[in-house]
Amino acid sequence: MTDRAIATPPTAPTPLEPPxxxxxxQAVLTQLTRKxxxxxxxxxxxxxxxDYSILAQTQKVxxxxxxxxxxxxxxxxxxxxxxxxxxxxxxxxxxxHGRAPTLATGLKAARPDLxxxxxxxxxxxxxxxxxxxLHSMRRNVDIKLVMFNNRxxxxxxxxxSPTSELGKRTKSTPDGTIDHPIMPLSVALxxxxxxxxxxxxxxxxxxQQTLERAGRHRGSAFxxxxxxxxxxxxxxxxxxxxxxxxxDRMLVLEHGRPMLFGKDRDRGIRLRGxxxxxxxxxxDGVAEDDILVHDxxxxxxYLAFMLSRxxxxxxxxxxxxxxxxERPTHDELLSAQLAAxxxxxxxxxxxxxxxxxxxxxxxxxxxx
Amino acid sequence: MAERHLPTQELERVTIRFAGDSGDxxxxxxxxxxxxxxxxxxxxxxxxxFPAEIRAPAGSLPGVSGFQLSFSSTxxxxxxxxxxxxxxxNPAALKANIGDLPAGGALIVNEDAFTxxxxxxxxxxxxxxxxxxxxxxxxxxxxxxxxxARSLDGxxxxxxxxxxxxxxxxxxxxxxxxxxxxDPTLRWIEDRFKARxxxxxxxxxxxxxxxxxxxxxxxxxxxxxxxxxxxPPGRYRNITGNEATALxxxxxxxxxxxxxxxxxxxxxxxxxxxxxxxxxxxxxxxxFQAEDEIAAIGSAIGASYGGALGMTGTSGPGIAxxxxxxxxxxxxxxxLVVIDVQRAGPSTGMPTKNEQADLLQVxxxxxxxxxxxxxxxxxxxxxxxMAFEAVRIALTYxxxxxxxxxxxxxxxxxxxxxxxxxxxxxxxxxxxxxxxGFHPYDRDPKTLxxxxxxxxxxxxxxxxxxxxxxxVTGNVSYDPDNHHRMQLLRQAKIAGIANDIxxxxxxxxxxxxxxxxxxGSTYGSIRSAAERLQATGQSVAHAHLRHLNPxxxxxxxxxxxxRRVLIPEINxxxxxxxxxxxxxxxxxxxxxxxxxxxxxxxxxxxxxxxxEGKTVS
Ligand SMILES: Cc1ncc(C[n+]2csc(CCOP(=O)(O)OP(=O)(O)O)c2C)c(N)n1
Ligand code: SF4
Numbered sequence: 001m002t003d004r005a006i007a008t009p010p011t012a013p014t015p016l017e018p019p020x021x022x023x024x025x026q027a028v029l030t031q032l033t034r035k036x037x038x039x040x041x042x043x044x045x046x047x048x049x050x051d052y053s054i055l056a057q058t059q060k061v062x063x064x065x066x067x068x069x070x071x072x073x074x075x076x077x078x079x080x081x082x083x084x085x086x087x088x089x090x091x092x093x094x095x096x097h098g099r100a101p102t103l104a105t106g107l108k109a110a111r112p113d114l115x116x117x118x119x120x121x122x123x124x125x126x127x128x129x130x131x132x133x134l135h136s137m138r139r140n141v142d143i144k145l146v147m148f149n150n151r152x153x154x155x156x157x158x159x160x161s162p163t164s165e166l167g168k169r170t171k172s173t174p175d176g177t178i179d180h181p182i183m184p185l186s187v188a189l190x191x192x193x194x195x196x197x198x199x200x201x202x203x204x205x206x207x208q209q210t211l212e213r214a215g216r217h218r219g220s221a222f223x224x225x226x227x228x229x230x231x232x233x234x235x236x237x238x239x240x241x242x243x244x245x246x247x248d249r250m251l252v253l254e255h256g257r258p259m260l261f262g263k264d265r266d267r268g269i270r271l272r273g274x275x276x277x278x279x280x281x282x283x284d285g286v287a288e289d290d291i292l293v294h295d296x297x298x299x300x301x302y303l304a305f306m307l308s309r310x311x312x313x314x315x316x317x318x319x320x321x322x323x324x325x326e327r328p329t330h331d332e333l334l335s336a337q338l339a340a341x342x343x344x345x346x347x348x349x350x351x352x353x354x355x356x357x358x359x360x361x362x363x364x365x366x367x368x
Numbered sequence: 369m370a371e372r373h374l375p376t377q378e379l380e381r382v383t384i385r386f387a388g389d390s391g392d393x394x395x396x397x398x399x400x401x402x403x404x405x406x407x408x409x410x411x412x413x414x415x416x417x418f419p420a421e422i423r424a425p426a427g428s429l430p431g432v433s434g435f436q437l438s439f440s441s442t443x444x445x446x447x448x449x450x451x452x453x454x455x456x457x458n459p460a461a462l463k464a465n466i467g468d469l470p471a472g473g474a475l476i477v478n479e480d481a482f483t484x485x486x487x488x489x490x491x492x493x494x495x496x497x498x499x500x501x502x503x504x505x506x507x508x509x510x511x512x513x514x515x516x517a518r519s520l521d522g523x524x525x526x527x528x529x530x531x532x533x534x535x536x537x538x539x540x541x542x543x544x545x546x547x548x549x550x551d552p553t554l555r556w557i558e559d560r561f562k563a564r565x566x567x568x569x570x571x572x573x574x575x576x577x578x579x580x581x582x583x584x585x586x587x588x589x590x591x592x593x594x595x596x597x598x599x600p601p602g603r604y605r606n607i608t609g610n611e612a613t614a615l616x617x618x619x620x621x622x623x624x625x626x627x628x629x630x631x632x633x634x635x636x637x638x639x640x641x642x643x644x645x646x647x648x649x650x651x652x653x654x655x656f657q658a659e660d661e662i663a664a665i666g667s668a669i670g671a672s673y674g675g676a677l678g679m680t681g682t683s684g685p686g687i688a689x690x691x692x693x694x695x696x697x698x699x700x701x702x703x704l705v706v707i708d709v710q711r712a713g714p715s716t717g718m719p720t721k722n723e724q725a726d727l728l729q730v731x732x733x734x735x736x737x738x739x740x741x742x743x744x745x746x747x748x749x750x751x752x753x754m755a756f757e758a759v760r761i762a763l764t765y766x767x768x769x770x771x772x773x774x775x776x777x778x779x780x781x782x783x784x785x786x787x788x789x790x791x792x793x794x795x796x797x798x799x800x801x802x803x804x805g806f807h808p809y810d811r812d813p814k815t816l817x818x819x820x821x822x823x824x825x826x827x828x829x830x831x832x833x834x835x836x837x838x839x840v841t842g843n844v845s846y847d848p849d850n851h852h853r854m855q856l857l858r859q860a861k862i863a864g865i866a867n868d869i870x871x872x873x874x875x876x877x878x879x880x881x882x883x884x885x886x887x888g889s890t891y892g893s894i895r896s897a898a899e900r901l902q903a904t905g906q907s908v909a910h911a912h913l914r915h916l917n918p919x920x921x922x923x924x925x926x927x928x929x930x931r932r933v934l935i936p937e938i939n940x941x942x943x944x945x946x947x948x949x950x951x952x953x954x955x956x957x958x959x960x961x962x963x964x965x966x967x968x969x970x971x972x973x974x975x976x977x978x979x980e981g982k983t984v985s
Contacts, residue, residue, distance in 0.1 A: 358407055
């Protein structure tokens with residue numbers, strides 16, 4: 001295991017190619033800025049909501065992909081997060097609770113030329129839409145799914161969500177929830193997602209980089225954004241995301257670099273048997289060589305899965321790209337099957353199809 | 369072998385029912401006889417009837433599988449009320465079907481299967497072949513299993529494999545009895561078992577042995593001939609409703625220049641549409657086996673949003689799951705075809721049995737007023753036309769359209785006059801590309817359809833979704849008057865389709881004593897009943913609805929032209945409820961929900977009662 005993690009990573013996957021553009025369009029594109037992605041709709045989240053930051057970072061990274069804005073589509077489910085498409089000056093579809101990945105799957109199958117983002121919440125993605133998240137990921141549908149995780153149902157005013165911690169008291173769980181929470185990144189990995197990442201609404205720089213990485217990934221990209229709902233679950237992540245503590249309580253992952261953290265980068269993650277362990281450099285003879293090296297591109301998901309389960313307070317919370325591997329996408333495979341069918345059987349001939357099977361002819365007769 | 373020269377009797381129509389254990393290959397036997405009769409030029413109509421269990425215990429009553437077919441020298445509309453001949457491969461098949469055989473009917477049984485164990489399994493205390501209980505029928509007990517086994521002597525096969533070919537023996541015998549050529553079936557066997565020559569040889573031998581048995585035995589004193597039917601000239605093929613449905617969609621895709629995206633989750637009896645469309649990739653058809661019905665319709669809506677022809681197919685339980693998404697499609701006003709191949713019963717019901725009881729579900733089974741167009745084919749061949757029509761309406765009006773087929777249409781077959789591609793109309797649909805004056809919820813003044821502006825079109829970036837739309841701009845709106853107006857507009861758009869569909873035609877007198885009004889797969893039984901009643905001089909007409917929302921413009925006028933209106937349905941009065949509510953006509957409901965199509969005689973009796981003003985029950 002340790003060996004694998006330290007082994008040289010395979011070459012990085014090819015980034016998503018933007019569509020071929022005429023020079024004139026290319027010129028227009030390079031001029032696109034954040035502003036071009038701001039729609040004329042008034043943003044209506046509660047003042048102070050983490051969603052504002054996610055929206056701003058999303059708008060900021062959009063010009064970087066080289067896609068004309070008409071080729072970008074945002075599809076959402078229902079929840080506070082679901083409003084985001086209205087605020088993007090691209091094509092947008094605010095669908096129904098939990099089902100955004102299904103619309104995205106059909107759209108992407110029909111239109112491989114589009115860049116499709118799915119915006120969802122922890123309830124939307126993991127409760128009602130759990131099944132669809134699972135299947136869109138295992139099919140490697142080329143969608144960039146961004147899940148806003150505020151550990152609560154915002155839009156319906158504060159009920160427990162599938163990520164709420166055990167014992168959480170909410171309107172629907174006055175005596176504390178008795179449902180064990182789900183680890184979103186573990187779910188994504190179990191569903192065979194080819195890209196899995198995590199970031200935080202308030203860490204704007206990091207969020208921007210992470211969204212950009214997700215956007216460039218070809219295939220199913222699952223990004224969890226820890227988001228603050230200051231109305232119904234204020235400070236849900238503060239214990240490890242606050243400026244004063246985050247260096248010690250979060251682990252910023254970088255490909256090919258040892259998993260070190262702490263203000264002085266003097267603590268790290270070591271593997272002991274099958275378990276991760278937090279160690280201090282220089283203590284008990286621990287050297288940098290003992291620290292696990294992050295490999296996003298590892299084909300097997302074991303270490304990625306381990307990272308997905310590390311959480312505060314037992315561990316620093318990993319953020320960044322946990323996994324980024326290559327696999328053919330659903331729309332590529334589908335298009336290839338269609339092309340192969342045409343190759344083998346020729347372009348379909350309707351007249352022939354209608355006249356297929358056993359046919360016979362009835363001659364005109366002069367019986368009454 | 370000396371040929372026996374037996375007298376041949378000309379018949380106009382024959383109805384055969386093959387019945388056996390579900391492992392006995394009765395569906396195959398029935399299908400082969402159907403093909404042969406169709407290719408010969410008979411009009412045909414079929415009714416497969418099989419258990420939902422893949423393999424119920426062998427020889428048990430729930431395991432009985434049947435296939436009824438009617439072939440005729442005249443135009444027929446149904447697979448026949450009652451069989452003239454029942455072929456029963458075991459005691460269970462006899463027990464389950466004998467009630468339908470009229471006195472004097474012919475009964476061919478596999479005598480070998482009437483063992484004490486098999487008899488005991490289905491509760492026969494005595495062997496019915498010997499106790500006189502079958503005396504009202506003409507019984508032909510034939511040791512099919514052993515005769516068949518003997519004819520396969522010398523082939524390297526297990527006893528079990530040998531036994532599996534006995535259906536071909538029975539088929540061969542029926543081919544001899546009705547003077548039908550074995551050639552189409554022999555060709556089929558050769559083709560089907562190319563890779564397994566021993567099996568091919570065994571099936572061919574079994575078929576020929578059955579035929580030869582008919583010829584040599586003294587058992588049969590006559591054989592029968594049913595002359596080719598007098599059908600409109602042209603090229604025909606034998607087609608089931610599900611096949612015709614798939615072809616109709618492919619044709620509509622070609623004629624509209626829109627590639628099909630079909631998202632579906634397997635469910636009986638709709639799965640075959642998914643199977644068939646999956647084989648049409650060279651027509652640009654993309655199919656997607658979704659994780660559930662909700663994903664299936666979601667993906668179809670996504671594909672339509674992208675400019676493709678989004679379609680999804682299922683049966684009643686699946687429609688229940690799709691309702692929320694159908695509502696979304698109503699709100700975003702995108703073209704979408706939703707296929708409901710209805711089956712019997714609420715919940716899982718009787719998956720392989722027939723019913724037409726989802727009409728109210730598809731019309732009203734959603735939150736709020738949520739109008740969609742609804743069409744229903746009348747016969748297996750009509751599935752082609754109505755599938756095409758569903759696409760035309762969806763694309764022209766930017767609306768979800770529900771296509772209501774059913775189990776009887778889906779699996780039943782009839783000869784189909786193949787249309788020429790040139791005779792099919794073009795379906796013209798444009799995407800909006802013009803930026804000037806673009807609003808996502810502008811409406812075409814004639815159709816009230818909104819523009820279809822697909823992602824990838826520069827300058828038309830806009831947002832849609834399930835929240836109420838402001839008229840014209842499509843922005844989210846909670847304005848009370850706007851909501852009222854939008855509800856009316858959505859309703860008016862669907863109602864307006866009435867100006868664009870054929871008026872309802874009436875078979876029989878244009879005014880008179882009784883109108884029988886039907887929809888869907890009951891067409892054949894109702895039409896035959898009307899023919900019989902008219903033949904006896906009664907003033908009875910038949911009209912059949914293929915558009916159920918909106919209704920044809922002239923329906924109200926037609927209803928007012930008859931003293932009484934009878935509505936037979938395989939549900940508990942759903943169309944009758946609509947007609948009564950909409951037209952204030954005191955329609956008489958006639959309902960039978962037994963998982964089976966109507967018998968012609970049932971409708972004749974109901975009509976006679978209605979004519980006399982008696983209550984129909
Ligand atoms: C079928 C259906 N069930 C329930 C709802 C009500 N509903 C809307 S949003 C939501 C939960 C949203 O929670 P989450 O996904 O965490 O999003 P947030 O609002 O926190 O962004 C629920 C239950 C609905 N709109 N549709
Ligand atoms: S309820 Fe919470 S998540 Fe929703 S907008 Fe307000 S702060 Fe944001």
